[in-house]
Amino acid sequence: MIKTPERSWLADAIIWDNHACMPLRPDDRFLPQLERCRAAGQTAITLNIGFDLTRFDDNIRVLAHFRNFIDRHSDRYILIRTVEDILAAKRSGKLAICFDLEGTRALGDQLSMVEFFYDLGVRWMLMAYNLNNSVGGGCQDEDRGLTPFGRAVLDEMRRVGMVPCCSHTGWRTAMEVMEHVGGPVIFSHSNCHAVYVHPRNIPDELIKACAATGGVVGINGDSAFLQPDRDLAQEMFRHIDHVVQMVGPDHVGLGLDYVYDMSEFDDFIGAHPDTWPPEKGYGGPVTFLEPERIPAVVDAMVAHGYPQEAVRKIVGANHLRVASAVWK
Numbered sequence: 419m420i421k422t423p424e425r426s427w428l429a430d431a432i433i434w435d436n437h438a439c440m441p442l443r444p445d446d447r448f449l450p451q452l453e454r455c456r457a458a459g460q461t462a463i464t465l466n467i468g469f470d471l472t473r474f475d476d477n478i479r480v481l482a483h484f485r486n487f488i489d490r491h492s493d494r495y496i497l498i499r500t501v502e503d504i505l506a507a508k509r510s511g512k513l514a515i516c517f518d519l520e521g522t523r524a525l526g527d528q529l530s531m532v533e534f535f536y537d538l539g540v541r542w543m544l545m546a547y548n549l550n551n552s553v554g555g556g557c558q559d560e561d562r563g564l565t566p567f568g569r570a571v572l573d574e575m576r577r578v579g580m581v582p583c584c585s586h587t588g589w590r591t592a593m594e595v596m597e598h599v600g601g602p603v604i605f606s607h608s609n610c611h612a613v614y615v616h617p618r619n620i621p622d623e624l625i626k627a628c629a630a631t632g633g634v635v636g637i638n639g640d641s642a643f644l645q646p647d648r649d650l651a652q653e654m655f656r657h658i659d660h661v662v663q664m665v666g667p668d669h670v671g672l673g674l675d676y677v678y679d680m681s682e683f684d685d686f687i688g689a690h691p692d693t694w695p696p697e698k699g700y701g702g703p704v705t706f707l708e709p710e711r712i713p714a715v716v717d718a719m720v721a722h723g724y725p726q727e728a729v730r731k732i733v734g735a736n737h738l739r740v741a742s743a744v745w746k
């Protein structure tokens with residue numbers, strides 16, 4: 419029988435899942451799932467408010483609902499404005515929450531929308547969601563590279579303090595983003611192509627380029643991007659370890675991508691085969707590593723000899739470092 423490693427030392431670590439998918443509906447029946455994350459010991463979480471297929475008015479309604487819910491439950495949750503809010507949440511046992519946008523379509527090609535979303539708590543935005551858009555290429559499309567408007571968006575993101583992300587983005591565009599930015603760029607929820615071949619997983623050259631910017635690759639808990647039919651915690655560890663062996667423990671983190679309403683997720687995928695081509699494996703049965711199983715990922719790292727300091731970085735301190743460097 420395998421002995422579970424002792425992990426009481428984890429109690430004072432910052433644990434930050436940098437991408438979670440609550441239902442994209444302004445409905446109070448749904449956000450109570452946040453309590454699962456707090457009860458599971460997470461310090462901070464980044465909630466998605468929409469992606470390139472969702473409508474702008476829905477993005478705004480969902481964002482208003484999330485902010486309102488957090489505000490009405492301030493005994494348990496903190497809306498993140500600064501890095502200090504995350505440290506304060508840790509001290510008080512609350513869950514700190516910020517937001518992300520998967521793709522730039524919500525900007526409506528209007529640069530000033532970057533600051534608008536930042537002011538409302540959106541702390542990272544990825545470039546293009548699977549398909550090309552006005553800033554660049556998606557990973558399921560013919561990627562023609564970063565556009566002049568894309569460069570302007572990145573400049574504005576840097577000015578206001580929003581972290582650029584290249585998950586779901588085409589490989590060429592991602593490389594051009596990292597060459598352009600001159601600061602940390604993340605892959606909020608992307609796994610390693612060398613460990614499991616899938617268009618959503620990224621090649622080693624992008625992982626090395628991300629590390630060179632000071633960024634972080636957040637490992638995803640979606641079974642579609644791991645080895646299906648195996649233990650997800652062990653598979654996540656294999657991707658974490660691939661990054662660690664290549665660029666060290668400073669450039670990998672968690673971006674679980676956990677979906678709280680699978681029927682909404684299945685409806686999106688079924689309605690948009692161009693964004694999620696069935697022949698690329700989308701639309702099949704998938705499972706996700708639950709937030710309650712982050713300790714199992716920690717156990718895998720400890721079992722493989724990772725020092726506590728490296729584990730602390732991977733479960734949250736690396737995300738905190740990027741936030742400290744980029745947020746205003």
Ligand SMILES: [Zn+2]
Binds near residue numbers: 520585586607675
């Ligand atoms: Zn995603």
